[in-house]
Each structure stands twice: as structure tokens, then as C-alpha cells.
């Protein structure tokens with residue numbers, strides 16, 4: 145409504161203008177000066193009779209750059225925000241500059257020396273002489289500034305451009321410049337970096353005098369002198385406004401600014417951002433801002449869908465039948481159907497009003513459950529009832545908090561208060577399969593009132609947040625020209641066809657081609673590398689599994705046991721040698737090798753000894769003697785480990801202490817049967833990275849193990865870390881074919897207090913499931929007193 149009113153007024157104003165000019169015209173012929181002015185700007189508007197066309201007349205941006213930056217900073221600025229200016233952008237450089245990339249003015253008689261005072265003043269004069277009557281606003285910008293043009297437009301349209309304005313981030317010089325800038329105590333200037341805005345009137349008053357300003361420079365600061373010139377001849381000072389620091393944002397960290405995390409309050413609030421020294425950061429920032437815009441547009445789209453749904457309900461339509469609804473006879477609400485280009489999306493889903501009850505369960509089993517977020521996340525759905533909050537959820541929560549705080553603070557200025565986020569005390573979240581994610585957050589906030597009765601208090605607020613699905617988008621990427629093994633596999637079908645086939649045909653049949661994109665040959669040799677020190681009984685069990693799964697079945701595997709000969713386990717040592725020898729006799733074609741050493745045990749070193757035995761291009765499996773496995777797990781290793789590409793870090797299922805389990809379990813577990821895996825018997829060992837399937841050459845390229853680490857532990861985490869930092873992909877997923885059988889953890893008294901605590905914690909968590917422990921506690925309650 146408001147917009148239409150404005151448009152009406154505008155049109156009226158122009159009409160009156162035309163009538164007036166005709167009156168003047170007929171009255172006298174001595175007014176051709178006025179007539180020329182009238183012709184240039186307002187009449188153009190009426191030609192197209194479209195408020196949008198005035199976009200083109202709002203703003204002229206003059207960017208000061210230098211010859212050496214034309215192909216870098218200037219190009220980046222022009223490629224990004226420069227294309228979206230509601231008006232015109234031009235770049236100003238020294239005499240004889242040339243660029244094929246940007247609209248350039250090579251200012252005669254100007255060089256690229258610093259400070260660029262002459263460039264700045266000459267640019268001002270150029271803007272005045274060429275464009276003063278075409279644009280309402282003029283922005284003097286540097287080539288390292290990013291401008292959110294849509295927001296700038298919004299700001300400028302709210303200010304009367306007929307008045308003399310000089311808008312920027314107000315500066316008075318640093319403390320050591322005090323008295324050196326030749327400014328009186330009430331005088332200021334607009335700091336150049338984040339951009340300086342002048343209305344047409346300001347330019348009209350100041351620009352004719354630039355020669356005189358240039359002849360009377362007091363300092364070497366370009367922006368200070370510009371401010372002086374504008375103050376003297378246009379009679380305006382830079383706007384005194386605290387808010388300018390926020391909307392014309394300057395980051396203090398120099399060249400590092402905007403190279404890191406952009407998800408910051410400052411970035412979200414600003415209209416101009418400065419300084420963006422590296423062109424790649426300019427593009428990156430632009431993408432980020434576009435991302436924000438897409439989010440906003442999606443939000444708007446959801447709101448419009450809701451409007452449609454609500455209006456149609458008022459008209460008596462059921463929300464589920466909107467697809468086919470008519471507005472009038474033969475005037476369908478949605479002119480195009482699913483699958484067409486102009487399809488608007490499913491209003492019955494997208495238009496559902498926000499409410500915690502929009503999903504209604506029909507059945508007991510359909511009731512959605514909430515998970516509790518606190519310092520950790522408590523979940524009934526996971527093997528680990530309490531786990532740390534993963535990075536993805538943290539990131540999601542961060543996004544939500546930023547958005548919630550922006551909403552809460554939307555009217556902060558008017559109300560003279562600001563509310564800051566402090567902490568999430570607790571929260572609940574659930575995934576609603578049809579509409580999206582629901583969240584309830586208990587927020588700890590700091591309320592600061594800075595007007596009237598000033599105060600600062602902590603407050604708690606509940607936020608109910610819904611993240612609604614926005615519909616499915618498919619993007620088709622032509623992979624034919626990219627390198628990698630996908631090339632031949634996707635040649636025949638466009639990607640979206642493949643995707644659709646795979647989504648909608650029988651999964652079991654169609655999944656096979658995806659998996660076989662990589663050359664999987666089931667007979668890839670797996671080299672087992674098993675460090676061992678004592679523990680013969682456990683080793684016997686391991687070898688039983690190995691015999692069943694590998695030797696009897698003629699699997700392509702080799703086994704390297706790195707055996708430690710230690711004083712206190714000489715008997716185990718001998719028995720191990722004998723057992724392996726027996727098997728070697730029984731399966732003469734198999735490769736079973738023992739590498740023994742008398743060094744002090746270190747898992748990293750032991751594995752390295754095994755690695756040395758494996759051929760150059762071999763696939764290796766680092767395994768522990770506590771693990772039992774089945775033949776499916778071997779297939780998964782072959783499939784998930786790809787030379788130069790992927791490394792498989794399976795998450796193994798760890799059995800609890802058998803004392804708390806069904807006694808027969810440890811026998812049934814060998815070989816593994818799927819029904820072993822449930823909440824009571826064990827848990828997924830998310831913190832374990834020791835079992836790895838990796839190609840030898842990849843391992844070598846990663847730098848192998850840190851051989852300085854002794855005993856158990858850390859060498860695996862270090863390797864995982866290295867892989868994360870390398871370009872290789874990690875396949876990390878629970879493998880139901882790998883089971884870690886319980887063995888007693890000994891927490892050495894020689895460990896320091898913290899390590900011992902950690903060890904005891906691990907020990908306690910492998911004891912038994914919460915439910916079993918609870919039952920035992922209840923049964924033997926008296927003993928615990």
C-alpha cells in the first residue's frame with residue numbers, strides 16, 4: 145500500500161512538473177536552461193512509467209583505483225557488487241591507464257602517487273561535469289570496499305537528496321594526529337575507506353571549487369582535505385551519527401580482514417565493508433552475501449506461500465486441495481503444474497503455518513520425540529545416550545542464534561536498548577519429517593538499556609524456532625569435463641536423469657551402479673597388520689575368526705603379526721609362534737607372517753614394521769586383536785578404500801563387560817551376527833580411530849605415524865588428523881561387521897591425574913548399558929550404601 149502511495153505521489157509530482165514546464169515554455173523562451181534540466185532526469189522516468197527505472201538514476205559510484213590494481217581489485221569490485229549498482233559505476237585511475245575489464249576514466253594529469261588527493265578531487269569534478277544532473281547521489285569509494293547495493297539503495301531512498309548531505313563514517317583523526325589535521329574542535333571529516341556519500345546538492349556546491357581546494361591543502365590526508373573542501377564550499381559537515389560505524393564497517397585487522405569467518409554480526413549489519421584487499425576475498429564475500437540473500441528470499445517465499453494458503457482457506461478451500469483450486473472459473477490458482485519451469489512449489493506443505501503442532505501424529509509410533517541439548521546432546525536414538533554436540537549442529541545453532549538475535553534487536557534503536565546473546569541454557573530439538581526442524585531454546589541474554597533509566601540486566605527468553613524445508617532443488621553439473629573416475633560412468637545419462645532413476649526405482653537394483661563407479665574388484669588383497677604383545681587367549685580367538693572368514697573361504701588376505709617378545713609374557717610368545725605355524729601347515733598357500741621384536745611396545749612403531757612388509761601398492765588394514773570381523777566388513781574395506789582418494793575409518797561396535805551381559809554372547813559373537821548389535825550389548829566406539837583401511841602409498845604420502853609416541857593411543861588420532869588436513873576423503877561410518885570384544889582396561893597408577901581420570905572414564909563407559917547398570921543398581925541397592 146505504502147509503495148503505491150509513493151508511486152502515486154511521484155507520478156503526480158512529475159505531472160505537475162510537466163504542466164509547470166509547459167506553462168513556462170509557453171510563457172517565455174528565455175528559460176531553456178530550466179527546460180534542459182527538466183528533460184534529463186524526471187521526464188525519463190515517465191517514459192517507462194515504472195518506479196524501477198528510477199533505479200538507474202539513483203547513484204553514481206566513483207571508485208578510485210590505480211593502474212596496478214585494474215586487473216585485480218577493480219575487476220573484482222566490478223564483477224561483484226559493481227554489476228548491481230542502482231545507477232552507474234566507474235573506475236578512476238591515472239592518465240594513460242587502460243583496462244579491458246572495467247569502465248574506466250583515465251584522469252588526465254593525474255598519477256598513481258599516494259595520497260591520491262588530486263585523483264579524488266579530479267574525480268569529483270568529473271562526476272560533477274558529466275553526471276551531476278543524472279544522478280541523485282554520488283559515492284566516492286576505494287577499490288577495496290564491498291558494497292551491499294540493495295541496502296545502500298534502501299538507505300538512500302530514505303534521505304532527501306535535494307538537501308546537501310555529506311554522509312560517511314565520521315573521523316576526527318587519531319590521538320597522535322590531534323592538532324595536526326588543522327581541524328577545529330567541532331570540525332570533522334568523512335573517513336575515506338568505507339565510502340563517502342554526497343547528495344547532488346553537495347556535489348553541485350563543492351565541485352566547482354576543487355582547484356582552490358587542491359591549491360590549499362593542509363595535510364596529506366585525502367579524506368581530511370575532501371572534508372575540508374566540502375565543509376567550506378558546501379557548508380556541510382560529515383553526518384554525526386554513531387550508527388555509521390556499523391553500516392559503513394571498517395575492520396581493523398588490515399589485509400586479514402574478511403579472509404576468515406564471515407558469519408559475524410558486523411558483516412550481517414553492514415552496508416559497506418572495508419578493506420577487502422585480496423580479490424578472492426571480494427568474490428568470497430559476494431558469494432556469502434548472495435547466500436544471505438537467497439536465505440532471505442526463501443524466507444519471503446515461505447511467507448508468501450503461507451499468505452496464499454491462509455487466503456485460500458478464508459475462501460473455503462482445504463489446504464490439501466490447493467493444487468487444483470480455481471480462483472474463478474477456468475482461472476487456476478497455480479497455472480503450471482509440478483515439473484514445469486514456473487511451478488511455485490507445494491503450497492500445502494510450504495504454506496503450513498508455523499506452529500509446533502503442524503505435524504500431527506496419527507499413531508503412537510508417529511509421535512515425534514525431542515532431543516535435549518545442553519552442554520552435550522542427550523539422545524535416545526543413538527547408541528551413546530549422551531554425546532558431544534557435533535560441528536554440524538553447532539554451526540546450525542550458531543546460524544539460528546544470529547537470526548534470532550537480529551529479530552530481537554530489529555527495533556532496538558527505537559526502543560533505546562540492545563540485547564546481546566550470552567548462552568543457550570538448554571534446548572530441545574526434533575526433526576519433523578514433513579516440514580522441517582523444530583527447536584525450543586532457553587536463551588540467556590543481556591539486556592542493556594542506554595536511553596532513559598540506564599541499566600544492564602541478564603534475562604532469559606524462550607525462543608521457538610522452526611526451520612522449514614524449502615522444497616527440493618536439483619542442480620545439474622556437467623561432469624564430463626572434470627577429471628576423476630566419474631567420467632566414464634556418467635557419460636551415457638544426464639545427471640538428473642540418473643538421480644531420478646536412482647531415487648525412484650528400486651534402490652537395491654539401482655544402487656549397484658553407484659557403488660561400482662569405482663573399480664571394485666572383490667579380490668583386492670587386504671594386508672592385515674596386527675600388533676600383539678602377550679594376550680595369547682585373545683589372539684587365539686582372533687585367529688579362529690581369521691581362519692573361519694579368510695583362510696577357509698580363500699579370501700584374498702595376508703596377515704602380518706607384529707609380535708613383541710617381552711620378559712613377562714614369554715609363554716604367550718611361544719604359543720603364538722606355534723599357533724601360527726600350525727595354521728601355516730594347514731593352509732600352505734596362505735601368507736601368515738610373524739615379525740617379532742624385543743623393543744618396548746609402541747603401537748605406531750609396530751604398525752610401521754608391518755607397513756614395511758607390504759608391497760608398494762597394497763591395501764592395508766590396521767587391526768587390533770580385540771576385534772572380530774566378518775566377510776562383509778572385508779568387502780566394505782575394499783569398497784570404501786580408494787587409492788589416492790579415500791581412506792576408511794570404520795566405527796566399530798564395542799561390547800560391554802560380559803559380566804553385565806547375556807553370558808552366551810561372547811561365543812555367539814564369533815563370527816559376528818547382526819542381532820548382537822543393540823542398545824544393551826554395546827555401543828559404537830565413536831572415539832576410536834585405530835582401525836583403518838588405507839593404501840600403503842597414501843599412508844606414505846601422509847607421512848606415516850609419529851614414531852615418537854610410545855604405548856597405546858594418539859598415533860591413531862594423529863593419523864586421522866593428518867588425513868583430515870590432506871585432500872583425501874574420509875569414509876567414517878559404523879561397520880556392523882566389526883565388533884570390539886570387551887577387555888579389561890587397566891588404568892596405570894603412573895599416569896598423571898588427568899590422564900588417569902580419562903582412563904577411568906573410558907573404563908566406566910565400557911562397563912555396561914545404562915539400563916543394565918540401572919537394573920543392577922536397583923537389584924543390589926543395599927550393597928551400594
Ligand SMILES: *[C@@H]1O[C@H](CO)[C@@H](O)[C@H](O)[C@H]1NC(C)=O
Pocket residue numbers: 395396397400401402403404405406408411
Ligand atoms: C575484524 O577484525 C577482527 C580483529 O581485528 C577479527 O577478529 C575479525 O575476524 C575481523 N572480521 C572479519 C569479518 O574479517
Ligand SMILES: *[C@@H]1O[C@H](CO)[C@@H](O)[C@H](O)[C@H]1NC(C)=O
Pocket residue numbers: 625
Ligand atoms: C573441456 O575442457 C577443455 C579444456 O579444459 C576445453 O578446451 C573444452 O572445450 C571442454 N569441453 C567441453 C565439452 O566443455
Ligand SMILES: *[C@@H]1O[C@H](CO)[C@@H](O)[C@H](O)[C@H]1NC(C)=O
Pocket residue numbers: 663665
Ligand atoms: C578395473 O580393474 C581391472 C582389473 O583389475 C583393470 O583391468 C581395469 O583397467 C580397471 N579399470 C579402471 C578404469 O581402472
Ligand SMILES: *[C@@H]1O[C@H](CO)[C@@H](O)[C@H](O)[C@H]1NC(C)=O
Pocket residue numbers: 806807808
Ligand atoms: C541370552 O540370549 C539368548 C539368545 O538370544 C536368549 O535366548 C536368552 O534368553 C538370553 N538370556 C538372558 C539371561 O537374557
